[in-house]
Amino acid sequence: MAAEIRTFPCLSDNFGYLIHDPATKATASVDAPEAAPIIKALEREGWTLTDILITHHHHDHVGGVAELKRKYGCRVVAPHDKTTKIADVDLRVAHGDVIKVGSLLARVLETPGHTLDHISYVFDNEKALFAADTLFSIGCGRVFEGTYPMMWESLLKLRVLPDDFNLYCGHEYTASNIKFAQTIEPDNAALKARAEEVSRLRAAGKPTIPVSLGNEKKTNVFLRADEPSVAASLRMKGAGAAEIFAELRERKNKS
Numbered sequence: 001m002a003a004e005i006r007t008f009p010c011l012s013d014n015f016g017y018l019i020h021d022p023a024t025k026a027t028a029s030v031d032a033p034e035a036a037p038i039i040k041a042l043e044r045e046g047w048t049l050t051d052i053l054i055t056h057h058h059h060d061h062v063g064g065v066a067e068l069k070r071k072y073g074c075r076v077v078a079p080h081d082k083t084t085k086i087a088d089v090d091l092r093v094a095h096g097d098v099i100k101v102g103s104l105l106a107r108v109l110e111t112p113g114h115t116l117d118h119i120s121y122v123f124d125n126e127k128a129l130f131a132a133d134t135l136f137s138i139g140c141g142r143v144f145e146g147t148y149p150m151m152w153e154s155l156l157k158l159r160v161l162p163d164d165f166n167l168y169c170g171h172e173y174t175a176s177n178i179k180f181a182q183t184i185e186p187d188n189a190a191l192k193a194r195a196e197e198v199s200r201l202r203a204a205g206k207p208t209i210p211v212s213l214g215n216e217k218k219t220n221v222f223l224r225a226d227e228p229s230v231a232a233s234l235r236m237k238g239a240g241a242a243e244i245f246a247e248l249r250e251r252k253n254k255s
Helices: 035-045 065-072 148-159 174-184 189-203 213-219 228-233 241-254
Strands: 004-010 014-020 027-030 051-053 075-079 091-093 098-101 104-110 119-123 128-132 166-169
Touching: 004 035, 014 035, 014 166, 035 065, 051 065, 051 098, 104 148, 148 213, 148 241, 166 213, 174 189, 174 241, 189 213, 228 241
Parallel strands: 027 051, 051 075, 075 091, 128 166
Antiparallel strands: 004 014, 014 027, 098 104, 104 119, 119 128
């Protein structure tokens, strides 16, 4: 029986995610921006929360942990950095660890840059990547605690995953990310097609996530910092990929 994934809005622009194992009835929430929408989604499906898989310590990803822990007694899995403030942690995980959610297996990748403790969860059998604020559709997270080379290396860890994996990210930023990306790659045909798709989805009130990693590799300028065409657009021919990535992120910060 295939895993079931549900996507729903939280806070102003966060995504909430539930991944459910029909075989064992185990259900994980990936991050917990706020409790109420997660509880509502669980009750709608008739599921019981068994796990919370935290990606990083920012409040808009952990604000609902304490309430959910009180209500369900669920296990809270979090990054290994114990200096960050995350409530009620039961298990700390690091790069290469594998987490079980019922019979589902989630592989942990350390993807620092946005924060130093940031991790992503890869469900290989389900072809699902939960990248939170490291990788957005057509974008990436701001580099608050790490360095630009660190963030670029984290993106490379995600880019090597197969094209048919689906990306589940932390925020609904796709439309604004597209506006920026088109200033760098105005002639990117795949980006134009994604822009049209996103316009249709948002007009219908639907999320722009999930999206295939294959699509992201063609359209996400931050994953394409080592493409000669991107360097040429920035007038940075011959520069290293991490340097080009830094310039892209700085420009996006100011856009």
